[in-house]
Amino acid sequence: MLFPEKLHKKFKNREKSNALRKLSEQKILIDFSSNDYLGFTSSKTIFDGAHQLLIKKTIQKNGATGSRLLSGNHKLYVEAEKMLADFHNSEEALIFNSGYDANVGFFSSVPQRGDIIFYDELIHASIRDGMQMSNAKSYKFKHNDIEDLKFQIERNQKERSDQEIYIVTESVFSMDGDCPDLKSLIAFCQKYNYHLIVDEAHATGVFGDYGVGLLQKLEVENQVFARINTFGKALGCHGAVVLGSKDLKTYLVNFCRSFIYTTGLPPHSIATIQMAYEELQRTPEIEKLIENITFFTQELESKHLTSRFIKSNSAIHCCIISGNENVKKVANEIQKKGFDVKPILSPTVPQGKERLRFCLHSYNSKEEISEVLELLATFVSI
Numbered sequence: 001m002l003f004p005e006k007l008h009k010k011f012k013n014r015e016k017s018n019a020l021r022k023l024s025e026q027k028i029l030i031d032f033s034s035n036d037y038l039g040f041t042s043s044k045t046i047f048d049g050a051h052q053l054l055i056k057k058t059i060q061k062n063g064a065t066g067s068r069l070l071s072g073n074h075k076l077y078v079e080a081e082k083m084l085a086d087f088h089n090s091e092e093a094l095i096f097n098s099g100y101d102a103n104v105g106f107f108s109s110v111p112q113r114g115d116i117i118f119y120d121e122l123i124h125a126s127i128r129d130g131m132q133m134s135n136a137k138s139y140k141f142k143h144n145d146i147e148d149l150k151f152q153i154e155r156n157q158k159e160r161s162d163q164e165i166y167i168v169t170e171s172v173f174s175m176d177g178d179c180p181d182l183k184s185l186i187a188f189c190q191k192y193n194y195h196l197i198v199d200e201a202h203a204t205g206v207f208g209d210y211g212v213g214l215l216q217k218l219e220v221e222n223q224v225f226a227r228i229n230t231f232g233k234a235l236g237c238h239g240a241v242v243l244g245s246k247d248l249k250t251y252l253v254n255f256c257r258s259f260i261y262t263t264g265l266p267p268h269s270i271a272t273i274q275m276a277y278e279e280l281q282r283t284p285e286i287e288k289l290i291e292n293i294t295f296f297t298q299e300l301e302s303k304h305l306t307s308r309f310i311k312s313n314s315a316i317h318c319c320i321i322s323g324n325e326n327v328k329k330v331a332n333e334i335q336k337k338g339f340d341v342k343p344i345l346s347p348t349v350p351q352g353k354e355r356l357r358f359c360l361h362s363y364n365s366k367e368e369i370s371e372v373l374e375l376l377a378t379f380v381s382i
């Protein structure tokens with residue numbers, strides 16, 4: 001069967017601009033690229049704990065058997081959602097199969113026709129996809145720029161009494177590693193009764209006591225409309241949770257299509273999430289990660305690299321190297337020396353803002369950090 005010409009052209013164009021995506025075999029390199037910030041993915045304690053929990057609860061099932069609204073709402077879900085609500089100091093918690101599902105489902109179902117969503121221009125693709133499926137209009141504002149947000153609202157808001165305004169940002173931006181001024185954003189939203197939603201994917205397990213996330217670290221978690229925390233990054237497993245009010249949970253269970261029309265997570269996944277959260281509360285890894293973040297920043301300073309990097313105090317640090325070809329070349333050279341550092345190409349990031357992305361982990365040694373930055377310094381002019 002012939003592959004459609006239109007599609008063929010699309011990936012040929014990508015090839016031409018040096019941006020064709022490929023699934024590559026995993027090489028064993030020093031990890032500066034995964035989201036496994038705390039090394040939980042290979043934790044034997046979590047792995048064995050999940051298995052033991054299933055045995056203790058006499059749950060011998062490989063799958064959920066159906067949507068959670070039909071046969072799939074196994075008993076571990078109820079316990080896990082209670083645990084998540086307690087841990088994250090939220091009225092309610094609703095687990096989704098992934099962060100992608102949570103964002104697509106939330107943004108396609110919550111904002112209604114006539115409502116408006118204002119989103120940070122660097123917001124994650126899953127939120128963009130959800131907004132595209134929504135009947136609400138959406139407008140972007142400049143990255144981390146409250147003044148531009150105010151301007152966009154003034155320009156686009158219609159005088160209608162029933163119009164709801166939703167504002168969405170991330171507490172740590174996945175491709176930049178920086179954070180918005182959440183306190184100011186919250187104060188602004190409260191003043192006008194706007195609904196703020198914060199994606200905490202890259203802050204969960206990193207910021208605050210026991211990795212509760214940035215909103216809880218700032219003690220403002222109950223001043224937002226909803227939070228989305230994911231388990232595929234620092235928690236080292238899979239799935240996500242929407243944290244919010246009882247009404248929000250009831251609404252999502254009834255109207256959120258990515259929650260309703262899909263098979264629930266298998267009991268084993270939920271047991272793993274429970275064990276990963278238990279581990280968060282006793283692990284020394286968060287402290288080690290924070291130490292490495294501080295060390296990385298000091299090394300940037302001493303190697304005169306600071307100005308090449310986007311300012312960040314999260315686990316994600318990005319060195320801007322303009323041009324797909326240029327950034328790929330530097331990444332390649334560093335990979336050849338044994339370090340897994342990934343180039344982030346346009347169109348994933350804007351043209352001219354291509355970058356080398358360093359994800360830091362609790363298990364990176366100080367020597368590895370120094371060495372990889374030493375190498376980088378030889379490739380980028382200061």
Ligand SMILES: Cc1ncc(COP(=O)(O)O)c(C=O)c1O
Pocket residue numbers: 098099100101103124126170174199201202230231232239240
């Ligand atoms: C900010 C942000 N939100 C949501 C997601 C999606 O989460 P998941 O990988 O669980 O689908 C990601 C991961 O790529 C992300 O970086």
